[in-house]
Amino acid sequence: MARMAGRRTLFAAPVLLLVTFGVFAVAALSPFDPVKAYAGTAGLTASQAELDQLRANLGVDRPFTARWWDWLTSALTGDLGISAVLRQPVADVIAGRVGWSAMLACCAFVAALLPATVLGVLAARRRGGLLDRAATALAYVLEAAPAFWLGLLAVWLFAVRLGALPSGGLTDAAADTVTAGQVAPHLVLPVLVLALSQLPWFYLYVRQGVADALEEDPVRGARARGLSERRVLLGHALRSGMLPVLTLIGSRVPELITGALLVETVFSWPGIAAATVQAATSVDFPLLAALTVLATAAVLAGNLLSDLLYGLADPRVGFDG
Amino acid sequence: MTARTVRGAAGAALATALITGVTACANPSGPARPADSAVVGIATEPQTLSPLLGYGKDGNSKIFDGLLTHDADMKLRPALAEALPEVSADGRTYTYRLRQGVKFSDGEPFTAADVEFTYRTILDPATNNASKTELDAIESVTAQGPDRVVFTLKYPYAPFAERTVLPIAPQHVAGKQDVNGGGFGTRPVGTGPYVLTGWSKGEKISFRANPSYWGGEPAVKKFTMAVIKDDDVRATRLRSGELDAAVLPPNLAEGFAGDRTRRTFAAKTFDYRNVTLPTQHPVTGDPAVRQALDVAVDRATMVDKLLDGAGKAAYGPVPTDSPWFTPGTERAYDLGRAKRILDDAGWKPGEDGVRVKDGVRASFPLWYTTGDKIRQDHALAFASDARKAGVEVTTEAGTWEVIEPRMKTDAVLAGGGSPADPDFDQYLLLTSSLAGDGFNNMARYDNPVVDRALTDARRSGDPAVRKAAYDTVQRELVKNPGYVFLTHIDHLYVVNDRWDGPGTQVEPHDHGLGSGPWWNVEHWKPKQK
Numbered sequence: 001m002a003r004m005a006g007r008r009t010l011f012a013a014p015v016l017l018l019v020t021f022g023v024f025a026v027a028a029l030s031p032f033d034p035v036k037a038y039a040g041t042a043g044l045t046a047s048q049a050e051l052d053q054l055r056a057n058l059g060v061d062r063p064f065t066a067r068w069w070d071w072l073t074s075a076l077t078g079d080l081g082i083s084a085v086l087r088q089p090v091a092d093v094i095a096g097r098v099g100w101s102a103m104l105a106c107c108a109f110v111a112a113l114l115p116a117t118v119l120g121v122l123a124a125r126r127r128g129g130l131l132d133r134a135a136t137a138l139a140y141v142l143e144a145a146p147a148f149w150l151g152l153l154a155v156w157l158f159a160v161r162l163g164a165l166p167s168g169g170l171t172d173a174a175a176d177t178v179t180a181g182q183v184a185p186h187l188v189l190p191v192l193v194l195a196l197s198q199l200p201w202f203y204l205y206v207r208q209g210v211a212d213a214l215e216e217d218p219v220r221g222a223r224a225r226g227l228s229e230r231r232v233l234l235g236h237a238l239r240s241g242m243l244p245v246l247t248l249i250g251s252r253v254p255e256l257i258t259g260a261l262l263v264e265t266v267f268s269w270p271g272i273a274a275a276t277v278q279a280a281t282s283v284d285f286p287l288l289a290a291l292t293v294l295a296t297a298a299v300l301a302g303n304l305l306s307d308l309l310y311g312l313a314d315p316r317v318g319f320d321g
Numbered sequence: 322m323t324a325r326t327v328r329g330a331a332g333a334a335l336a337t338a339l340i341t342g343v344t345a346c347a348n349p350s351g352p353a354r355p356a357d358s359a360v361v362g363i364a365t366e367p368q369t370l371s372p373l374l375g376y377g378k379d380g381n382s383k384i385f386d387g388l389l390t391h392d393a394d395m396k397l398r399p400a401l402a403e404a405l406p407e408v409s410a411d412g413r414t415y416t417y418r419l420r421q422g423v424k425f426s427d428g429e430p431f432t433a434a435d436v437e438f439t440y441r442t443i444l445d446p447a448t449n450n451a452s453k454t455e456l457d458a459i460e461s462v463t464a465q466g467p468d469r470v471v472f473t474l475k476y477p478y479a480p481f482a483e484r485t486v487l488p489i490a491p492q493h494v495a496g497k498q499d500v501n502g503g504g505f506g507t508r509p510v511g512t513g514p515y516v517l518t519g520w521s522k523g524e525k526i527s528f529r530a531n532p533s534y535w536g537g538e539p540a541v542k543k544f545t546m547a548v549i550k551d552d553d554v555r556a557t558r559l560r561s562g563e564l565d566a567a568v569l570p571p572n573l574a575e576g577f578a579g580d581r582t583r584r585t586f587a588a589k590t591f592d593y594r595n596v597t598l599p600t601q602h603p604v605t606g607d608p609a610v611r612q613a614l615d616v617a618v619d620r621a622t623m624v625d626k627l628l629d630g631a632g633k634a635a636y637g638p639v640p641t642d643s644p645w646f647t648p649g650t651e652r653a654y655d656l657g658r659a660k661r662i663l664d665d666a667g668w669k670p671g672e673d674g675v676r677v678k679d680g681v682r683a684s685f686p687l688w689y690t691t692g693d694k695i696r697q698d699h700a701l702a703f704a705s706d707a708r709k710a711g712v713e714v715t716t717e718a719g720t721w722e723v724i725e726p727r728m729k730t731d732a733v734l735a736g737g738g739s740p741a742d743p744d745f746d747q748y749l750l751l752t753s754s755l756a757g758d759g760f761n762n763m764a765r766y767d768n769p770v771v772d773r774a775l776t777d778a779r780r781s782g783d784p785a786v787r788k789a790a791y792d793t794v795q796r797e798l799v800k801n802p803g804y805v806f807l808t809h810i811d812h813l814y815v816v817n818d819r820w821d822g823p824g825t826q827v828e829p830h831d832h833g834l835g836s837g838p839w840w841n842v843e844h845w846k847p848k849q850k
Contacts, residue, residue, distance in 0.1 A: 032720075043451050045749055046451050046453075046760075047457070047755075050454045058449065087371070088502060159554070159557060166563075169547070174360045174563070176518060176527060268550075274523050
């Protein structure tokens with residue numbers, strides 16, 4: 001198990017290298033102009049000489065390969081550079097935001113996984129029943145609904161129509177300090193929306209996995225031994241039916257990140273997603289590269305986690321090597 | 322992790338409860354805050370709070386003071402300077418005497434060295450300040466002793482004093498950091514009426530009163546600016562009581578019109594929308610077409626329908642209610658005259674109603690920036706008015722990246738306006754030598770009379786000479802419009818009626834957090850009940 005984790009970590013290095021190179025290449029091809037994004041409205045009255053000076057200062061007139069190499073060598077020494085658009089060191093940007101994003105993602109993950117599992121098991125127990133049909137239909141609808149649309153809908157309903165929950169931000173505007181009592185109500189809508197966008201996948205997988213498992217020999221054997229239906233369902237069918245879900249947990253990490261991107265934007269959540277959007281639209285190379293590394297690392301870690309869980313849950317699967 | 326899990330589960334449970342309709346209370350009014358605390362909703366936030374990178378360059382920066390400041394009538398008043406500057410006879414030397422005993426919020430004294438440091442750093446080519454073109458006139462800035470600063474200019478520049486509302490940064494803090502990415506931009510220290518307590522980017526900026534402010538401690542002790550991009554959400558949060566004030570578009574501000582606990586402020590502005598008429602395009606380059614379009618647009622209807630009445634018809638960069646405006650340059654909507662001008666110039670209606678001259682169809686594209694509803698509305702209205710005169714305008718949306726390479730020949734729905742001095746926007750907009758320099762003089766307007774008048778106006782210290790020069794410019798724009806000016810747009814704000822003091826200045830196109838009724842929040846007083 002340790003060997004597998006170690007090998008995967010070694011394998012991550014070339015992947016990260018390739019990904020950052022790709023980000024620099026794509027950013028260089030982007031139609032957005034970093035100088036214009038940096039200057040903002042002031043750029044509309046600046047002289048061309050001033051804009052050219054800015055271009056040189058920001059180093060965006062150099063070929064992207066050279067910029068990538070510079071970024072890479074300084075990143076390896078721990079210096080992630082300065083974000084032009086936020087006028088702040090990249091390390092500060094990430095340190096100040098990643099916690100809030102992680103909090104949102106973890107809460108949403110739990111809020112999606114638990115109800116999905118319960119609903120999935122209940123639906124699989126009576127396939128074609130009322131609950132199964134209703135929940136599955138709803139799952140397909142939610143699956144088709146984009147997260148930002150769900151977000152706007154939630155804001156409209158809970159914040160604008162009902163006035164029951166805050167529509168955005170981390171705390172009330174007047175609040176000076178960030179307290180749990182302030183954050184909790186502000187967390188509800190973003191978590192709800194992000195969870196709703198993830199829930200259908202987990203639900204459908206659990207439902208399918210458990211339903212398939214109910215047809216399998218071990219379950220038939222368990223029933224033959226006269227075990228209670230509850231024991232059969234939770235102890236046997238759910239256990240083997242959850243295996244594909246473990247795979248899903250890993251592969252849903254990228255989805256969770258892109259979902260968070262949209263949800264954070266809608267709810268002005270001060271996480272890394274807002275920074276990512278800004279970094280992308282203003283072609284802020286250092287910030288974009290650091291955030292991509294972070295996202296890539298999260299995906300690789302997610303895959304590793306699901307492989308490890310799989311190995312632990314199913315003795316038939318080894319830790320590859 | 323357990324705490325998060327619990328909180329997440331609790332959140333999900335609460336959400337489920339809400340979905341099922343347990344909570345059905347509508348619009349609870351927010352907690353009544355004490356009147357010494359104010360929360361205002363703004364639409365955009367600054368990229369940085371460092372004056373060295375451009376923050377607060379037009380004044381009202383809360384955290385900082387400039388040498389001078391603008392009062393409610395946009396007249397210059399001394400701030401960190403003791404008095405208005407002494408200007409030498411040749412108009413090239415400005416001497417400021419500094420106020421004594423002013424301290425930065427960290428307790429260090431403010432001196433002439435800080436002023437010199439601020440201006441020198443901004444002018445340094447290595448400083449990434451996109452607004453430094455505005456200080457182009459400065460040749461040198463020198464501290465003479467602790468309380469005197471002398472600016473020497475490259476050329477006589479009459480409106481220079483207007484630029485010195487620029488906030489002064491402390492050398493002992495900002496001088497020790499990297500100017501472009503150092504912590505000063507997020508943790509600033511200034512001499513101003515407020516001290517920054519927190520800045521959650523994209524969410525809010527929080528201030529508390531500076532107890533040792535040289536102008537006296539503000540009565541509003543806690544001041545917060547909530548950054549809310551979406552107009553509807555901002556209006557909702559204002560209605561719920563979470564915000565005390567907000568900037569709103571006309572249609573949403575109207576919803577608060579009958580509210581006795583709130584007041585609506587319509588700030589007069591220099592904020593114009595115009596259509597560039599590129600001289601390089603065969604159709605818009607023809608003076609007859611320009612003149613015809615200038616009288617073919619129905620400005621009154623645009624103000625009425627597009628702005629819900631919150632604005633004025635624009636006949637040039639100067640709004641009609643400004644002392645700089647030249648009476649008699651208003652142009653009435655006159656479709657018949659527009660048609661006559663085009664007929665006389667040889668533009669004859671073709672089969673599809675679009676005029677033709679020497680095989681050239683009277684047709685040109687008009688670009689507006691994607692997602693800007695006001696510009697889109699203006700562009701469509703302009704196109705429809707032009708069509709009535711037989712000129713076909715095809716509207717297209719794009720980002721500035723798409724528009725910029727086309728600006729030379731394609732028309733653009735542009736905006737601008739700067740109230741502090743007519744030179745600030747007119748020189749950049751109309752000077753022929755700045756044609757196509759960045760985004761300046763987009764239309765490549767080239768009129769020697771205007772060039773001369775603009776130069777005279779910026780060099781002369783005599784107000785009468787300056788007024789005469791800007792009169793010349795406005796009259797020339799009637800004869801040969803390089804742009805069709807459409808409207809000047811009012812900026813609307815709704816404020817809880819709990820304070821004495823809110824009011825508005827004349828506002829620029831680019832109205833950041835220094836604009837709005839809270840420009841002078843440090844002078845607000847809670848109302849006696």
